Amino acid sequence: xxxxxxxxxxxxxxxxxxxxxxxxxxxxxxxxxxxxxxxxxxxxxxxxxxxxxxxxxxxxxxxxxxxxxxxxxxxxxxxxxxxxxxxxxxxxxxxxxxxxxxxxxxxxxxxxxxxxxxxxxxxxxxxxxxxxxxxxxxxxxxxxxxxxxxxxxxxxxxxxxxxxxxxxxxxxxxxxxxxxxxxxxxxxxxxxxxxxxxxxxxxxxxxxxxxxxxxxxxxxxxxxxxxxxxxxxxxxxxxxxxxxxxxxxxxxxxxxxxxxxxxxxxxxxxxxxxxxxxxxxxxxxxxxxxxxxxxxxxxxxxxxxxxxxxxxxxxxxxxxxxxxxxxxxxxxxxxxxxxxxxxxxxxxxxxxxxxxxxxxxxxxxxxxxxxxxxxxxxxxxxxxxxxxxxxxxxxxxxxxxxxxxxxxxxxxxxxxxxxxxxxxxxxxxxxxxxxxxxxxxxxxxxxxxxxxxxxxxxxxxxxxxxxxxxxxxxxxxxxxxxxxxxxxxxxxxxxxxxx
Numbered sequence: 001x002x003x004x005x006x007x008x009x010x011x012x013x014x015x016x017x018x019x020x021x022x023x024x025x026x027x028x029x030x031x032x033x034x035x036x037x038x039x040x041x042x043x044x045x046x047x048x049x050x051x052x053x054x055x056x057x058x059x060x061x062x063x064x065x066x067x068x069x070x071x072x073x074x075x076x077x078x079x080x081x082x083x084x085x086x087x088x089x090x091x092x093x094x095x096x097x098x099x100x101x102x103x104x105x106x107x108x109x110x111x112x113x114x115x116x117x118x119x120x121x122x123x124x125x126x127x128x129x130x131x132x133x134x135x136x137x138x139x140x141x142x143x144x145x146x147x148x149x150x151x152x153x154x155x156x157x158x159x160x161x162x163x164x165x166x167x168x169x170x171x172x173x174x175x176x177x178x179x180x181x182x183x184x185x186x187x188x189x190x191x192x193x194x195x196x197x198x199x200x201x202x203x204x205x206x207x208x209x210x211x212x213x214x215x216x217x218x219x220x221x222x223x224x225x226x227x228x229x230x231x232x233x234x235x236x237x238x239x240x241x242x243x244x245x246x247x248x249x250x251x252x253x254x255x256x257x258x259x260x261x262x263x264x265x266x267x268x269x270x271x272x273x274x275x276x277x278x279x280x281x282x283x284x285x286x287x288x289x290x291x292x293x294x295x296x297x298x299x300x301x302x303x304x305x306x307x308x309x310x311x312x313x314x315x316x317x318x319x320x321x322x323x324x325x326x327x328x329x330x331x332x333x334x335x336x337x338x339x340x341x342x343x344x345x346x347x348x349x350x351x352x353x354x355x356x357x358x359x360x361x362x363x364x365x366x367x368x369x370x371x372x373x374x375x376x377x378x379x380x381x382x383x384x385x386x387x388x389x390x391x392x393x394x395x396x397x398x399x400x401x402x403x404x405x406x407x408x409x410x411x412x413x414x415x416x417x418x419x420x421x422x423x424x425x426x427x428x429x430x431x432x433x434x435x436x437x438x439x440x441x442x443x444x445x446x447x448x449x450x451x452x453x454x455x456x457x458x459x460x461x462x463x464x465x466x467x468x469x470x471x472x473x474x475x476x477x478x479x480x481x482x483x484x485x486x487x488x489x490x491x492x493x494x495x496x497x498x499x
Contacts, residue, residue: 002036011038013047019057031081046072068099083125095128103132107142140164183291208245214272231255453478457485
């Protein structure tokens with residue numbers, strides 16, 4: 001089955017951002033058609049909107065057409081089509097949370113600019129947004145072999161909606177077809193030592209104690225409620241005004257109070273847990289620690305293998321192999337994403353990665369913040385709301401009802417379809433046989449380009465482009481230059497004889 005066809009054999013619909021250069025649009029249209037898809041002139045109800053990231057028009061399209069009522073409408077870079085062709089499959093949009101792209105930050109601990117660019121491409125082609133800052137990101141990607149990675153884990157371990165992951169995590173999620181964050185595993189706090197009560201416990205003391213245990217160890221079967229560390233950790237919160245009640249007793253007293261009244265206090269704890277219903281191993285629970293990163297398995301080179309390292313050193317680990325794979329990943333030309341794909345700090349490596357992409361699709365890589373050639377920079381749209389953006393864009397969306405195009409049995413008394421009425425009105429409005437020429441988009445005939453017309457009829461490309469800009473009709477452009485070549489060929493040499 002072609003890549004851009006669904007399980008029912010129907011073509012998947014695409015819409016291309018209008019201000020993308022015509023040459024790129026024609027290439028994308030040709031690839032989509034070759035893989036079984038269909039490019040539409042209006043925004044589809046379900047399908048893909050191909051955008052140029054970082055442009056004002058992309059922001060306008062998102063404001064207009066992002067809607068929870070259209071969960072099957074996705075925004076992807078126009079290079080998504082080429083990436084699907086390279087992978088031989090339709091890339092699943094997995095990096096989406098509550099209808100919005102998951103915001104990710106690629107930490108500077110991943111120093112190789114080629115690896116950073118390839119990670120950004122993979123994230124965007126799978127629905128995510130790799131341009132977020134560390135503070136606003138939901139996921140921070142870092143190198144697990146650096147001290148920065150462990151520092152990030154400790155910094156954000158108590159934030160429930162923030163995750164620190166290895167650069168290998170992106171590939172794992174794509175292979176599994178879903179987002180799976182690194183889990184937390186239970187580590188027994190251990191240790192039991194007797195303590196004594198020195199201050200009388202009140203009902204408020206017991207209530208606070210039950211709330212603390214319910215938050216840290218909500219389920220008794222995991223163990224640890226009589227360990228030392230749970231109550232030591234409680235007493236470490238004394239500087240926090242919210243935990244001023246902790247100073248009434250030592251950590252040993254808190255522990256002994258629970259230990260001697262476990263049956264009664266467990267009932268109160270269960271009531272609190274029943275109300276909040278926390279999940280096993282949720283962030284912030286005592287005794288749960290982040291699951292260790294998978295240790296890469298070392299690959300021993302075979303004897304006599306040409307790829308062995310000098311001096312008989314062991315072969316590269318799987319992590320090193322993954323880095324090598326990211327560096328040598330098949331080049332997919334990526335639009336510029338500010339702060340991610342700019343050639344900073346390693347210009348030679350950056351040019352090494354993108355040279356194939358620039359030959360494959362010229363005019364794709366632009367300086368950071370610059371508009372593509374042939375386009376005008378649009379004004380900022382920070383103040384634009386979705387309602388205001390949609391106000392003048394209703395006609396851009398396709399209609400679900402395509403029944404008016406169905407084949408029907410002729411009935412002279414039946415009302416005419418809407419398209420037939422429109423056609424009659426258009427014909428009636430023409431005067432003196434001067435009918436309005438139909439204009440076609442650059443996607444009508446992807447196989448025909450302005451370069452081909454210039455080459456076939458031996459005119460300069462500038463002349464062909466100048467006329468095409470006036471009529472915006474590639475078929476009309478070809479007919480004109482064909483006629484001009486015929487007129488020139490019909491001229492006789494005698495017409496130019498000075499004698």
